[in-house]
Amino acid sequence: GESVGLHLPTLSVQEGDNSIINCAYSNSASDYFIWYKQESGKGPQFIIDIRSNMDKRQGQRVTVLLNKTVKHLSLQIAATQPGDSAVYFCAGTSGGYQKVTFGIGTKLQVIP
Amino acid sequence: DAGVIQSPRHEVTEMGQEVTLRCKPISGHNSLFWYRQTMMRGLELLIYFNNNVPIDDSGMPEDRFSAKMPNASFSTLKIQPSEPRDSAVYFCASSPAGNEKLFFGSGTQLSVL
Numbered sequence: 001g002e003s004v005g006l007h008l009p010t011l012s013v014q015e016g017d018n019s020i021i022n023c024a025y026s027n028s029a030s031d032y033f034i035w036y037k038q039e040s041g042k043g044p045q046f047i048i049d050i051r052s053n054m055d056k057r058q059g060q061r062v063t064v065l066l067n068k069t070v071k072h073l074s075l076q077i078a079a080t081q082p083g084d085s086a087v088y089f090c091a092g093t094s095g096g097y098q099k100v101t102f103g104i105g106t107k108l109q110v111i112p
Numbered sequence: 113d114a115g116v117i118q119s120p121r122h123e124v125t126e127m128g129q130e131v132t133l134r135c136k137p138i139s140g141h142n143s144l145f146w147y148r149q150t151m152m153r154g155l156e157l158l159i160y161f162n163n164n165v166p167i168d169d170s171g172m173p174e175d176r177f178s179a180k181m182p183n184a185s186f187s188t189l190k191i192q193p194s195e196p197r198d199s200a201v202y203f204c205a206s207s208p209a210g211n212e213k214l215f216f217g218s219g220t221q222l223s224v225l
């Protein structure tokens with residue numbers, strides 16, 4: 001859907017705890033999903049991706065879960081660190097088409 | 113690899129002036145994307161190129177916006193004439209062939225007064 005809004009959803013997490021960032025998508029034809037991290041003053045940076053034929057994928061300290069039934073995506077960050085503070089975007093595309101659509105983003109604040 | 117390089121990093125101009133933003137994609141990447149980011153609308157795709165050819169420019173807001181990619185290592189996004197509502201951060205990104213993973217530059221912060 002459209003990414004509109006003045007205020008980003010914010011998630012505050014204590015350092016060392018696990019973080020879960022959620023994303024809902026509307027296009028049921030979407031078959032490839034990506035999570036990006038954007039630090040202040042920088043461009044978005046790839047974190048992890050997942051194809052629609054999977055429901056879970058793990059990286060280093062990060063896990064992405066995909067629930068196609070309810071069109072929901074989540075990013076789990078284990079043992080959250082101050083360096084994880086950033087805005088996190090989910091993005092999706094379909095049919096190998098390179099037109100990637102970004103969600104509104106979630107701001108993660110890590111409390112030391 | 114130096115990554116995607118954008119210039120300038122900051123641009124302040126007056127309404128009505130022409131603005132040119134520049135991008136050098138990662139060597140070997142064959143797709144290039146221009147995005148605009150604002151608080152109101154988030155990240156919006158403006159246009160993207162495959163092998164220097166514009167594929168989808170449906171996101172370009174108006175005829176005042178134009179983009180070119182004269183060769184595989186350079187692209188420009190031009191706004192003429194610029195307006196205050198064009199103020200935003202403009203990102204360029206590139207990706208390898210057959211890969212949806214985008215590599216973003218650091219962006220150009222544009223302020224139109």
